[in-house]
Amino acid sequence: MGGVFGAVGTVGSLGVTAAVAARDIDGLAAASSKTAAKEEAATSAGAPAASSAAEDTATAGPAKGGERASKAAPKSGSSSGTTCSFTPSTRVLMKDGKTKPIGKIKSGDKVEAADPNTGKHQGPREVIARWVNHDDDLVDLTIRRADGSTAVLHTTSKHPYWDDTTHGWVPAGHLVAGHALNTVTGSHVFVATVAVRVGAADMYNLTVRQLHTYYVLAGATPVLVHNCNSGANGGKYGDLQPAGAGNEINHIPANSSSPLSKYSGPSIRMDYADHRAVYSTGSSLESQAWRMRQKELMGSGDFRGAMQMDVNDIRSRFGSKYDEAITEMWMGLSSNKALQKWTAGRNP
Known part of the structure; x- marks a missing residue:
């Protein structure tokens, strides 16, 4: 032995x-020194530095409109191969209850966020990056409110949502009808359907400082999501x-x-x-x-x-x-x- x-x-x-x-x-x-040297060289060349502290992200491909283009560059010889994002018109819950389309959010803006361990609202946190991804794993997530009304989120199959039925993060493509999703008030909406959407589109995501979570609006209801790996x-x-x-x-x-x-x-x-x-x-x-x-x-x-x-x-x-x-x-x-x-x- x-x-x-x-x-x-x-x-x-x-x-x-x-x-x-x-x-x-x-x-x-x-x-670590090697990574730092790469970051310094990238910064000198005008590229955004990739933080080994897991809050900033290495990038590949041309950025457009001041955005960071993704997919994330691997650091251990393997690529993530997935993106987590929303249509640019998807509204995000900002500080003090305001909303803004994710495609118009900038670094430095503050979004409402939650504790990633419990799904409980914690208040505003700073956006440190916005990403644009050309995605072909599109899904439409339909949520049902307590009054029976519905709304649709145009998202990607890998994007994690807080499933309060299982008390954990579940990719959109694996959500189960009837399971509860958290809102900013601690109440719930429920998964109605998840439907694959054929095609490809430019989709947007954020990196949120510290908590790595934010709320997207399904109709008028803020639903908790994770910003995925950065x-x-x-x-x-x-x-x-x-x-x-x-x-x-x-x-x-x-x-x-x-x-x-x-x-x-x-x-x-x-x-x-x-x-x-x-x-x-x-x-x-x-x-x-x-x-x-x-x-x-x-x-x-x-x-x-x-x-x-x-x-x-x-x-x-x-x-x-x-x-x-x-x-x-x-x-x-x-x-x-x-x-x-x-x-x-x-x-x-």
Whole structure:
């Protein structure tokens, strides 16, 4: 069984501590410096810099009308392959109850936003980017209000909506008739139908600072949506959704072992086959033992040590392929409120 832990040591001598995790961050400094150098070069050339802090986005293709063109540039050798967006006339709930077509919103505007963990309204947050995507996965989402009236949102199949029936984010194409969607007042509208719309169109999305959520209007009703991933490949699980074609989001440590919610768990985007190859995934005895050891580490308060197990496993298998994503994940820990709350609870 000792071979199972070959990437980090034996079960009895697994010296994976927060200090080791800190050294890993130092070991990835070169990757961070490389990313920073690329951003500086891009900025010097007049292109928008891509932030490894997961709030700004790398871009590809020509921007038009002052917008950022998307799709997001991958940082770990795999593309998201998906876009999340709305028709330019779709109205967004702005600060103080005003509304504006998404196609006319600018960076610096403030939109009403919600806690991405609970779906509860939190007040205005700043828009830090607006995106235009040429999409061909169009769907019409029809919502039904309590009085029986309906309205339609022209969206894309991958755009996540807060499903208050399941208490999580669900792509439009997977919403179930009758499920409840959150409004800004905490009341609900309900999914009526989701219909594929043939063709392609320029569609718009936003990146919202900190909370990464906003409200789009179905008729006169604000409905909560997530701004999807913004080009980062490391961070909180929920902020990296959707995974994109050929990819999966890998919880680090494994979600089944973690005390955090699925949404809040530190994660990186990986190629599907790579994710399936690591020890933390699967039902084998080796994988079960791996996750058990992670749970033991977290039980003793060593969350970073449990993370480091997976980081070492990934790097032993794939070299530096995922280093930038891992760096983004480490950097995101300082703003992960769920992790901070868990840590504070263990150290009152």
